Amino acid sequence: MHALASGALRAMLPMKGRIEFVDVAKSYGTGRRARRVVEGCSFTVEPGRCTVMIGPSGVGKSTIVRLIAGFEKPTSGEVRLDSAPVRRPGPDRLVVFQESSLFPWMTTGENILYGPKARGEGDETTLARAEQLLEKVGLQAFRGKFPTQLSGGMQRRAELARALINDPVVMILDEPFRGLDAMTRMLMLEYYVHLADAARRTSLFVTTDIDEAILLADELLIMSSIPTHVRAAIAVDLPRPRRLADIIDNERANDIKIEALSLLHEEALRSFAAGSRAAAEFVNAYAHRHRSAPTHPLGGG
Ligand code: ADP
Ligand code: MG
Numbered sequence: 001m002h003a004l005a006s007g008a009l010r011a012m013l014p015m016k017g018r019i020e021f022v023d024v025a026k027s028y029g030t031g032r033r034a035r036r037v038v039e040g041c042s043f044t045v046e047p048g049r050c051t052v053m054i055g056p057s058g059v060g061k062s063t064i065v066r067l068i069a070g071f072e073k074p075t076s077g078e079v080r081l082d083s084a085p086v087r088r089p090g091p092d093r094l095v096v097f098q099e100s101s102l103f104p105w106m107t108t109g110e111n112i113l114y115g116p117k118a119r120g121e122g123d124e125t126t127l128a129r130a131e132q133l134l135e136k137v138g139l140q141a142f143r144g145k146f147p148t149q150l151s152g153g154m155q156r157r158a159e160l161a162r163a164l165i166n167d168p169v170v171m172i173l174d175e176p177f178r179g180l181d182a183m184t185r186m187l188m189l190e191y192y193v194h195l196a197d198a199a200r201r202t203s204l205f206v207t208t209d210i211d212e213a214i215l216l217a218d219e220l221l222i223m224s225s226i227p228t229h230v231r232a233a234i235a236v237d238l239p240r241p242r243r244l245a246d247i248i249d250n251e252r253a254n255d256i257k258i259e260a261l262s263l264l265h266e267e268a269l270r271s272f273a274a275g276s277r278a279a280a281e282f283v284n285a286y287a288h289r290h291r292s293a294p295t296h297p298l299g300g301g
Helices: 002-012 061-069 108-118 124-136 152-164 182-198 210-216 244-249 251-273 277-289
Strands: 019-028 035-045 050-054 076-081 093-096 170-174 202-207 219-223 230-235
Touching: 019 061, 035 061, 035 230, 050 210, 061 076, 061 093, 061 170, 061 202, 093 152, 108 124, 108 152, 124 152, 124 182, 152 182, 182 210, 182 244, 202 210, 210 244, 210 251, 219 251, 230 251, 244 251
Parallel strands: 050 202, 050 219, 093 170, 170 202
Antiparallel strands: 019 035, 019 076, 219 230
């Protein structure tokens, strides 16, 4: 009853967090040395939805993340957040990177409370919220432990909690689960889906994993080879809540997967032709994983 009422209220409020990329280009260096990383890139991250960006390694995804975060400026074009040009980093856009950013000298609890404390918010409500988040990410028993005393998966969960407590308008996650073993990664995904389903905030999730992408996405942005742009946007109109197991058996999910993989494969081949070793590995990995057909998504066997 209460949840319903607050949900309805939320729906009436204008949702914030629309990110727009308008014909953005980004190069590093100048003249002959210039490296064009992003070019002709336009897309929109709709408020209250999860947009997933997927593309081979090295095409420029993290560069796009840095542009949204305001750590870097586009060479041309414009990045906007709720119609205003992004000029600098801000607490409204929180980025969780692959690399751990927990402070090693603080306990899990202290790490989670770092943001609010830095803003001078340490009241009862904040503490209660920290407690709630600790429970959600399954770290109650570890609140007093230091990062080095946590497993890789626990560290990522602590990072998620640390980001979420700040209640950012936009949550940006750049391959947050990369480097975790397969089992931990699956558990992390389940935690994340659970958290994300509970709070339908605006989020941009970057990954190279198609199952992860389909599990999370309302919209899938397939990125081209470098200099990158959106090669295709695919609506992932699967019911929620979703579970990994459902996605593997679902016919619609499989159609989306085949479409996405064939585009990704083309782009990876392009990167490969341009000499990217990461792209070669990507092509290989996907050739083995595609399970719905014994042949390659592009056909030909
Ligand atoms: P992805 O996240 O898709 O793996 P990145 O955005 O990290 O790709 O990198 C894309 C390309 O941009 C890479 O070839 C990288 O070498 C280049 N690049 C990234 N940052 C810089 C920089 N500061 N100076 C020069 N080149 C860079
Ligand atoms: Mg990256």
